[in-house]
Amino acid sequence: MRVLFATTDWSGHYMPMVPLAWALRAAGHEVLVLCGSALQPTVAKSGLASVPLAEGNGLFNARVGNFLRAVSGHEVVPGLPPIHPITGREMTDLGRFDWPAIERCIPAWRVRRQALMTEFAHDWRPDLVVHDLPNVDGRLVAAAAGCPAVLHLWGLAGTLETDWSMRVLPEQVDHTFAGFGLQGKGSRVTHVIDPSPGPMEPAIAETRLPIRNLSYNGPGALPDWLLDPPERSRVCVVWGTSVTRIFGPGSFFVPRIIDALAEFDVEIVLTMTAAETAGLPRLPKNVRSVEYVPLRLLLPSCELLVHNGGAGCSMAALAAGVPQLVVAVSDEHVMNGTRLANAGTAEWLRGSTSTVEDIAAAARRVLTGTSHARYAAELAAANEDRPAPTELVAPLVDLASATARSAV
Known part of the structure; x- marks a missing residue:
């Protein structure tokens, strides 16, 4: 069987x-x-092997989405101005980006896509697309x-989201899909691969295919300092x-x-790019700065993960408990x-409206209490109970075979 994986150009959606x-490769199937x-x-x-034919404009699309929100009167990040979709500079005048000119190019873009x-489909002839x-x-x-x-979710958002900001839904994609004149020809999502642990499964209308979140976050080496137990609580x-x-x-x-x-009696492991770290003031003595360590290697030694709320970090911490x-x-x-937070495993606050004292108080509630750790362990166990990726191979083969038979 030939399986095509298709993704936007965000690594957090691909990983x-x-x-x-x-798992599909190990079972003998061809993957691209x-x-x-x-x-x-x-x-x-x-x-894995790739074919670089997909649209590589995820950053521009994200910025345009934020720009259109700002134009409609919605504040994207409270207290912060929107940024220009092309230059990335802060905008004080939304009229300085000519969205109608971009919009007029969409029909021609659809023809090309x-x-x-x-042409690619006829040349490579996949049996299944994920x-x-x-x-x-x-x-x-x-x-x-x-x-x-088959749709593969990347985090905790499902296909029945109602919040304005999360309307990247099958129906919206179907609307875009209909612009190609293909509505009703295989565009509707019918199966969803969901890596969220049982109690946190998002709402979907389609057939759910649960999968264990193995928290792949790129290759890397296990540093020597991670082989020994930390001398004090570690916060990532x-x-x-x-x-x-x-x-x-x-x-x-x-x-x-x-x-x-800084004032907590903990070891802080700060993992960011060298360019981002270089822009920080002098770091406190209890900070260990590393450019990159895969979270699946680092998190088991930590008692708290502090992050901006992206799906990749959220799911990695859920898998690690x-x-x-x-x-x-x-x-x-x-x-x-x-x-x-509703699942009991986290505290959260808006960064743009929170003070240093607010963040310290939230961290203290996690580090000095026991309930967050207990719920985190329960969710990690729920993740372990989900089918491994190898267990999804047979159902996907059956789905592809059934579709092929019905087309004969």
């Missing part, structure tokens, strides 16, 4: 699909990843090839690499977080923080 791709050129190095590091994806929710290209290939397309601080690129420099709340944790403190930037981060 949750990697263990399933490995449809992505933008920017994601090719990430795909290569995961040991449909022709390119149809796609990220915002990805349209994979579903175009599936429609052209006449094979099923992670900040998403895409946050400031989407929401602007004012959304970088790490200095405030470090100040809040580690309590969380979400210092949210966007509404998606607020959603993740709220759902984690």
Whole structure:
């Protein structure tokens, strides 16, 4: 069987699909990843082959979405101005971006995308497509090839979200899909692969295919200092690499977080890019700064993960059974923080409106209490009870075979 994985150019959307791709490869199936050129190095590091034909404009799309929210009167990040979709600079005048001119190009873009994806589908002939929710290209290939397309969630958002900010839903993608003249021809989502632990399964209308979250977050080495138990409580601080690129420099709340944790008797492991770390003031003595350690290796030694609320960190901590403190930037981060807090495993607050004292108080509630750790352990156990990626191979083969038989 030939399986095509299709994703946007955000690594956080691609990485949750990697263990399933490995399982399919191990079972003898051919796997290819449809992505933008920017994601090719990430795909290569995961040991899979890619075809760089997908749209590589995830950053621009995210910024445009925020711009359109601002135009409609919604505040994207409380207290922060929106940023220009192309330059990334803060905007004081929304009229300085000509969205109607961009919008007029969409029909021609659709013609080009449909022709390119149809040609690829006829050349490679996939039997199954596994796609990220915002990805349209994979579903175009599936429609052209006449094979099923299965949605793979990347976090805690489902397909029945009602909040304005989370309306990246199948119906919306179907609306885009209909612009290609293909509505009703395989565009509707019928099966959803869900990596959320049982109590946190998001609402969906489709057939749910549960899968264990193995928390793949890239390759890396186990450093020597992680082989020994920490001498005191360890707190990990992670900040998403895409946050400031989407929401602007004012959304970088790490200095405030470090100040809040500086007086705690803990070891703080700060993992960010060297460029981001270089922009920080002098770090306190209890901070260990590392550029990159895979979270699946680091988190088991931690008693708290502090992050901006991205799905990748949220899911990694759930799999590791580690309590969380979400210092949210966007509404998606607020959603993740709220759902984690409702499950008892996290505290959350809005970064743009929270003080150093607010962050310190939230961290103290987690570190001095026991309930967050107890709920985190229960959710990790619930994740372990979900089917491993290898157990989804047979159902996916059956789905592809049934579709092929019905087409004969």
